[in-house]
Amino acid sequence: MSQNQEETLSGYLESQANLVQEASEALPHQFSQCTYPLGPLRQALYLCLTCPEARGICSACSISCHTDHEQIELFPKRSFCCDCPTQAIAHPCSLHTTLEVVNVSNTYGQNFNGLFCRCHRTYDANKEREAMIQCLACEDWFHESCCNLRERPPSRESSPEHKDQDEASKGPEDDAQSTTSSSGLPPPLIGPSDYDSFVCTECVSKSPILRRWAGTPGCLMVIRDSPSSPWRVLCGDPEDKNETLEVVAGTKRPSSPSLPEETDLERPRLSPSASASIQCLAPPPNPIAQRILSDGNPVMDPDTSLGFCDIFLTEGFRNRWCHCDTCGPLLAQYLSVEEETYEPPEDPDSGLSLEELGMRALSRLPRERAIDGIHAFNSMRDDLKNYLRPFAEQGKVVNEADVKSFFESLMERKTSA
Ligand SMILES: [Zn+2]
Ligand SMILES: [Zn+2]
Ligand SMILES: [Zn+2]
Ligand SMILES: [Zn+2]
Ligand SMILES: [Zn+2]
Ligand SMILES: [Zn+2]
Incomplete structure (x- = not known):
């Protein structure tokens, strides 16, 4: 030798x-068990692009059953049953080998067709330059630029050919950074550390609680004062000149906050003890947010719009809602309780030989x-x-x-x- x-x-x-x-x-x-037998769960899902069915598979199946297939991660979706062992996907499941009937309780949004955000684009981890934000309510993903947090990065608008040129003309440093989502771009108007959860316009418009709280402290919005003004953060700050002006010029602030305004007096008071909870603690509605909401159309013309009603909920938001008789019943579960996301059990690797560990590790290494x-x-x-x-x-x-x-x-x- x-x-x-x-x-x-x-x-x-x-x-x-x-x-x-x-x-x-x-x-x-451990990725040796399909989550199917556990029933509907909030769990990380994968979309297999090689398999023709627009369905979701669990992380174990993504690694074990669709190893050599092209996949994209959809991240957590609530109340979902893995579709891999069901008749909905022709490719056989190697973990849960009993063929199950098609899941009927799963919901399939546009992500299951590989489309994301209000712009309905496809996602390519290698080409996407900006971060994407998941809506707490609908669990779809949104581009920062589609939420007016930043300018649209130029490469996203150019054709694939132009994109390659863009990539090629960049220095090696830029190139290395381009694999991470937001790198090489200026910071967004609201950064990941500035808020805890995001709810998209469409979901805000469906929630009376969020409609009411939009643009108040802790429920940030991104707006502009005119179509030619820069985007800014609306945070319900009483020191904000623009917001104060708006209050003076616009409709007057209701003197006593209530939701809905008239029913407070009509609602029967049950007992003296219950009356303690009747005091509504919701802040006065933000007039700018209310005006944007009253425009009715959640997805507005990008040239004339003064903003979406997307809201960025700051840390601790779950403890700040009003639980009065009016607000309490309208509070959606996802707003008040942090949902658990299923994680496969920790791997009890101790006591395994290097070869066993290696074989197991390799057998679950994707792609x-x-x-x-x-x-x-x-x-x-x-x-x-x-x-x-x-x-x-x-x-x-x-x-x-x-x-x-x-x-x-x-x-x-x-x-x-
Ligand atoms: Zn599975
Ligand atoms: Zn597949
Ligand atoms: Zn499977
Ligand atoms: Zn978008
Ligand atoms: Zn949403
Ligand atoms: Zn209330």
Whole structure:
């Protein structure tokens, strides 16, 4: 065995060990069980682009059943049952092998057709430059620029050919950064650390609570004062000159906040003890937000619109809602309780050999890397087993020279292949 071969061999073994290590770190959870038997759950879902059906599969199925298929992650969707083991997807499930009937309680929005945001674009993780924001209510995803948080990055508007030129003309530094969502772009008007949850215009317009609170403290909106003005954050700050002016010029602020305004007096008061909760704590409606909402059309003309009624809920928002007799019953579950998202159980890796760990890690490593890794690892392991079997059968001791000779033959085959 030459010096050169030895180096190649140790490099090969090292790369295998690194791959195993990398795989186990990237995937610290067990992915051996489809979530189907657990019933509807809020869980991370994947859309398989290779399979023709517009359905959702759980993370275990994404790794185990659709390994060599092209997929995009849809991130958590509430109350969803994995479709992989059902008749809705022709490709067989390798984890839950009983063929189940089609799920009837799942809801399938445009994401299941690979479309996202109010602009209904497809998503390509490699080409998308800006971050996307998930709506707490409908769980669709929105571009920052589509929420007026930033200018639309130029590459998104150009054709694929132009895009390549854009990429090529950038420095290597830009290129490296372009894989992360918002990098290379100026910060958005409202950054990820400025708010906790986002609700899109369409969902706000359906919620009486959110309509009422929009543009008040802790329920930020992005608006502009005229079609030629820059976008700014509407935060219900009484010091905000623009908002104060608006109050003076626009409709007068109702003196006592109530929702809806007239029914307060008509509502029967049940008992003295209940009256304690009747005091409504909702803030006075923000007149700018109310005017935008009263325009009626949630998706407005981008050239003339003064803003969407998207709202950015700041930290602690779940504790700030009013629970009076009027507001309480209108409060949607997702506004008051942080929903749990299912996570596969932690992997009890302790006590496994490197090979077991490696095989398990590799068997759940997604996409091409897994295929290459599994093939390389499997063939090496199988070959080594076959090579060593006679030694075991004859009770012979395997010495260093035997192992070396095995790897020599392996390397020869690799180079001739
Ligand atoms: Zn599944
Ligand atoms: Zn598939
Ligand atoms: Zn499956
Ligand atoms: Zn968009
Ligand atoms: Zn929404
Ligand atoms: Zn109230």
